[in-house]
Amino acid sequence: MIFPPAFFDIMVHLSIHLAWEAKVCGPVQYRWMYPIERYLHKLNTYVRNKACPEGSIAEGYLAEECITFCSRYLRQVETKFNRVERNYDGGQPLQDKTQLSIFSLPGKTIGTGVLTVMTEELHHAATHYVLTNCDECLPFIEEHKDILRIQHGDDRVDELHKKNFVEWFSKKIQQLYVDGKVSAQMRSLAQSPGKQAVYYKGYNIHGFRFHTVQHDVTKKTQNSGVMVKGENQINCVPWYGTLTDVVELWYTGHNKVVLFHCNWFDTATKGKGYKEDRYGILSVNNKGKLNTQEPFVLASQATQVYYVEGIKNSAWSVVVETKPRNVFEMPTNEEEPYQEEESQTSHTYANRNEEEDNEE
Incomplete structure (x- = not known):
């Protein structure tokens, strides 16, 4: 009634059904065509002779397969299969029985440190x-x-x-x-440790790339949000805060420990420091800070989050947990669910065979 019929072309018409399709079919990333369209675009780049597009695509595909096969066996040459990941933290240190666990934590500093x-x-x-x-x-x-x-x-x-x-x-x-x-x-x-410590602006750990709040001021991205799940949680709410400094402590014997110096939000007072809506989404009061004598956490204990400022009230920020890059949570139970089902099915069949034998 407002727009003329010519306004509703195919693109506008499809947007009307997006909310209904998401409700019926679930998340769109499991059914959209973007991966196929991107791959078709990749095949289109193989075309060098427009008179024979199929032959160009076949030759280009074969050339990439050969390069991929050879690159898996190259040594001391950086390829897409052996290059270091973006948030590489140095890997898990070698286990040394003579070294304390606190001195053998993974992690990699970013940038040049400042002695303070x-x-x-x-x-x-x-x-x-x-x-x-x-x-x-x-x-x-x-x-x-x-x-x-x-x-x-x-x-x-x-x-x-x-x-x-x-x-x-x-x-x-x-x-x-x-x-x-x-x-x-x-x-x-x-x-x-000595009172002289090295302060850094960033740190890579467990697939996360952390930056200090001062570094994020001039950036469009946000990498300074920190979440820690500890034993002294109140109402099962983790500790949320922002990273102010990455502190590397020096001990004798070339031993080092990296700590995160954070400003913590007040997650001890519900309604004043944090709140949770009916959908389970948690928000923190970014104006209220928690006065604590423990501003430090181990870098290995931190998980990255980011805060979305509220539209109606900018004093409250919604907490969103992030997923680490190229790091996946594996189940502790080694037996897969389908294996359990198969074992139960075979056990049922065995019982049936025994019953039939007894009846005979």
Whole structure:
């Protein structure tokens, strides 16, 4: 009634049915024709002689197949099959039994680092967080807490542990190292990193490419969103924040640990710091920051997200989780579902045969 009939050509007419088709048929990426059209365009580029287009396509296809076959066997030559991925993080380090797990985490820094002197407060927080997240330090953490419970009771255990554990652990490991009961790697960890740390603007880890907030200011992309799932989650809501600095701590013996210094959103207060709609979509208040004494996380613990600013209220941002590049989540159960079905079917057939034999 508004537009004339000539307005509704094939392109406009198809757009009317898109919402209905998505509702009936599901996501469009599983049924559209773009892959086929792109491949037809690729075959069209093989045509060099317009008088014989089929022969040109056949020769071009055969030439690419030969090049692909040969490139799989070339050594020390970069091809599309052996070139380094865009978000390559260096791969999983070689397992060394003499090296601590905290010193053998994957990851690769981006750009040139800047040597910066950390403040006393940040240095203590970073050192304490590294010790807390090192598997080899867990027995010493429990021992120190038990000592504090005996001396001061249960009320101030966490407070005194955060304040005194670094110094107590250093003295404890030094004495054990003199007695020959711990390795040089543990002694390196106990001596704490230097206050001079290297700050980077980016880091590749687990298929993600992280950048700091300062780097994202002039970019159209967003790579500074961080999500961490931890043990101290409130209401099963992960910690969300933004990456401010990539900090590389230096220990003795050429050992290094990379931490993410983040500004965290308040995911502890529902309604004020975060909210969730009826569809399960979570939004965070980007104006409210969480005051915490633990601004650091290990780079290996971080997962990348991005924040979409709300249209009606710019103070709220919708959280969207991203998928890592060329990294896939594999099921822990090695037996595939169809294998289970086959085993159940064969078991049923076996029972049927036994019953028929018994009847006979």
